[in-house]
Amino acid sequence: MHTLDDLRRIVRRIDQSRPARPAAEPIETLVGGALEDTEHGPIVSVRREYALDHRHGATAFDSAFSAAPSLLGVLTRQGAPAGSVRRLLFLDTETTGLAGGTGTYAFLVGIGFAEGDRFVVQQFFMRDLDEEPALLAALAPRFAHADGLVTYNGSGFDVPLLETRFILARRRWPDLWHLDLLAPARRVWGVRFTDCRLTTLEHGVLGLSRDDDVPGAMIPALYFDYLRRRHAGALPRVFSHNRLDVLSLVALTSWLARALGSPEECALAPEEYAGLGRLWERVDPERGLPCYRRALACGLSGAEADRVRLRLAWWEKRRARWDAARQLWEVATGAETFDPRPWEELAKFYEHKRRDFAAARRVVLRAVERARHTVAGARARQDLDRRLARLERRLAASR
Numbered sequence: 108m109h110t111l112d113d114l115r116r117i118v119r120r121i122d123q124s125r126p127a128r129p130a131a132e133p134i135e136t137l138v139g140g141a142l143e144d145t146e147h148g149p150i151v152s153v154r155r156e157y158a159l160d161h162r163h164g165a166t167a168f169d170s171a172f173s174a175a176p177s178l179l180g181v182l183t184r185q186g187a188p189a190g191s192v193r194r195l196l197f198l199d200t201e202t203t204g205l206a207g208g209t210g211t212y213a214f215l216v217g218i219g220f221a222e223g224d225r226f227v228v229q230q231f232f233m234r235d236l237d238e239e240p241a242l243l244a245a246l247a248p249r250f251a252h253a254d255g256l257v258t259y260n261g262s263g264f265d266v267p268l269l270e271t272r273f274i275l276a277r278r279r280w281p282d283l284w285h286l287d288l289l290a291p292a293r294r295v296w297g298v299r300f301t302d303c304r305l306t307t308l309e310h311g312v313l314g315l316s317r318d319d320d321v322p323g324a325m326i327p328a329l330y331f332d333y334l335r336r337r338h339a340g341a342l343p344r345v346f347s348h349n350r351l352d353v354l355s356l357v358a359l360t361s362w363l364a365r366a367l368g369s370p371e372e373c374a375l376a377p378e379e380y381a382g383l384g385r386l387w388e389r390v391d392p393e394r395g396l397p398c399y400r401r402a403l404a405c406g407l408s409g410a411e412a413d414r415v416r417l418r419l420a421w422w423e424k425r426r427a428r429w430d431a432a433r434q435l436w437e438v439a440t441g442a443e444t445f446d447p448r449p450w451e452e453l454a455k456f457y458e459h460k461r462r463d464f465a466a467a468r469r470v471v472l473r474a475v476e477r478a479r480h481t482v483a484g485a486r487a488r489q490d491l492d493r494r495l496a497r498l499e500r501r502l503a504a505s506r
Contacts, residue, residue, distance in 0.1 A: 134234060137339045138346045143231075147240035151232040153346060156225045163358035164315030171195075171357050172221050174364035181367055181386050182291040188284040190254025193221045195286075197257045197360075199352040200265045201345060203327050209275065212236060213268055214330050215345065218249055219353040228353050230346060235334065243276050255284035257356050259305050262287040288359055295363070295382030298411045305355055313358050321348050370398065377407035381415050388418070396422055413442045417449065424452070429460055440473075447487035450474035454494060464505065468498045 135141055140153030160169050172193050180187030188195070197219035203212045217230045231245050246269075258265050262285065270280040292303045300307050309315040321329070321344040329341050366373050366383055375383075380402035387395030399415045407415060416435045423432035433456055439449035450470060457467035475491050 132339075134232065134333075134339050134342060138230075138232075138343050140230070140232075143245060145241045145244035147244045148238065150238055150241040150245050151234060152245065153230040153232070155228045155350065156222075157228070157354075159221065159224055159226055161226065163354045164309065164313035166313050166358040166362050168226055168357050168361055170365040170368075171361035172226075174360075174368065178364050178367050179286060179360070181390055182288070182363060183284075183286045185284055185286075188255040188286075190284075192254075194252070194254035195257055196220050196249065196253040196255070196283075197353050197356040198261060198265060199258065199349055199356065200268065201326050201330070201349050202268060203330060205264070205327075209271060211268060212239060213242075213265075213272060215349055216242065216246060216269075217349040217353045218246075219357055220249070220253070226357065228350050230349060232346070239272065240276060243273060243278055247273075247278060250281045250283065253281075253283060255286065257286045257288065257360055259292075259352070259356060259359075260287065260289045261285065262289075286360070288356065288363075291363060291386055292359070294385045295366075295379055298381070299376060299378040305352060308359060309351075309355050312362060313355065315355070315358075317348075317351060319344065320351070321345055323348070370401070375405075377402045377405040378411060380405060381407055381411060384415070384418075392422060410442070410444060413439050413444075413446065417446075420449070420452065429456060432456070440477075445477050445481045445487075447474065447478065447491070450477075451490070451494075454498075458498065458501075464498050464501045468495065468502065471495045471498060 135151045135153075138151075138153050140151050142149040143152035157168070159172060160167050162168075174192055176187040176192055179192060199217045200213040201215040201217075203214060204210075212233070214233045214236075215230060217228060219226060219228045221227075229249075231242050233239060233242050256266065266285060273280040289303065292308060296303055296308060296312065300311055306317065306320075309317070321341055326345050326348070329345055332340060333342055366375065366379070367386065370380065370383060380398050384395045384398035384402065387398060389395075396419060399419050402415055403412060416439045420432045420435035420439070423429075423435065433453065436449040436453045436456070439446070440453065442449075450473070454467045454470045454474070457463045457470060471491055471494050475488065475495065478485070478487055478491060
């Protein structure tokens with residue numbers, strides 16, 4: 108029977124015979140970066156450079172940096188950036204969770220910016236949570252010299268999170284012009300694709316497929332595993348994921364700037380023409396309405412085509428171009444799904460503009476028949492019945 112001392116000697120002998128485990132390479136070495144000194148200590152920094160005409164998928168970067176500020180202003184309710192488009196920061200974060208709040212940290216922050224004739228992606232990484240002061244110290248001068256931020260869903264997550272971290276660290280958060288690409292992406296591609304996730308647009312718009320990408324939902328767990336085990340594991344793939352997100356921000360901005368400025372030079376789907384029309388209509392209808400017409404000419408169909416016709420008819424009505432508006436309303440009444448609006452507009456047109464009460468009555472009777480077995484029609488029946496009764500009285504009085 109072995110004594111405790113015997114067991115200790117056996118364990119020591121096993122340990123001495125086992126080859127020494129090589130020390131894990133530092134994370135900055137594994138990801139091709141270095142330590143950058145800040146006023147609050149070192150932070151891991153990774154820098155990659157690309158030519159300004161670099162193609163990300165099928166889309167080159169250069170239009171993002173040559174676009175007129177007014178074009179980028181079409182993409183946000185904040186209007187055009189006050190400074191140079193070459194001083195924009197393209198921002199993406201990887202965090203310890205998706206809920207936000209004071210307990211959520213941004214452990215990896217990727218920023219992209221133009222520098223001379225190059226586009227630079229720089230990533231800052233916290234090897235531990237106590238390195239956050241160094242991370243914020245590294246970011247602060249980059250934000251201070253920027254004229255704006257470009258993000259994807261940054262209004263709802265990245266920017267509020269970083270602002271919270273800056274405030275908790277008693278640092279001033281800069282008041283920067285901000286373009287969140289999610290909102291214009293939904294206007295342009297919300298009908299064409301089933302969702303507007305960044306990876307969906309990469310595949311469907313930019314012509315890019317990610318190989319061996321790490322799912323975003325797994326990233327917090329991978330970072331916590333690194334904090335526990337001090338082995339990089341899949342973290343290099345997280346850096347790659349973040350870098351691709353930043354590059355896709357530039358490519359999407361470039362695509363949108365080029366399509367807004369010269370749609371005739373782009374091979375656009377009908378739904379994309381309609382989306383550009385929605386973007387332009389808010390700030391410059393004279394540029395939005397041709398996009399709507401081009402969408403219909405290129406074969407836009409279904410409910411989206413009906414929505415576009417109603418928008419065009421609204422503008423034709425506003426300009427008192429009644430025949431053009433009437434033609435659009437008549438086509439819209441043939442929609443597969445009943446919509447009371449074109450019927451109501453046609454009835455009002457014949458009643459008030461043409462003073463043709465019999466034609467207005469025929470429109471309302473057809474609308475009542477179409478509405479009879481639909482939910483939307485049930486809600487509209489009361490208004491249609493009132494209009495029909497009024498027209499019957501006017502017809503009787505005119506005999």
